[in-house]
Amino acid sequence: MLTKLYVRLASDEGATAAEYGLLVALIALIIVVGVGLFGEALNTFFSGLADTVGGW
DSSP states (O other), rough: OOOHHHHHHHHHHHHHHHHHHHHHHHHHHHHHHHHHHHHHHHHHHHHHHHHHTTOO
């Protein structure tokens, strides 16, 4: 009985899933912050590029 309980508690499958979840959350946070910081600059850049290409 105690052996089954120990095996169940020693399993690291849930820990692996939690680690992947934290990595996904961190990547999503980096993307959101990056878009927030550079979004307006990219919009200005591509708008200027569109005006230049459209003027030819």
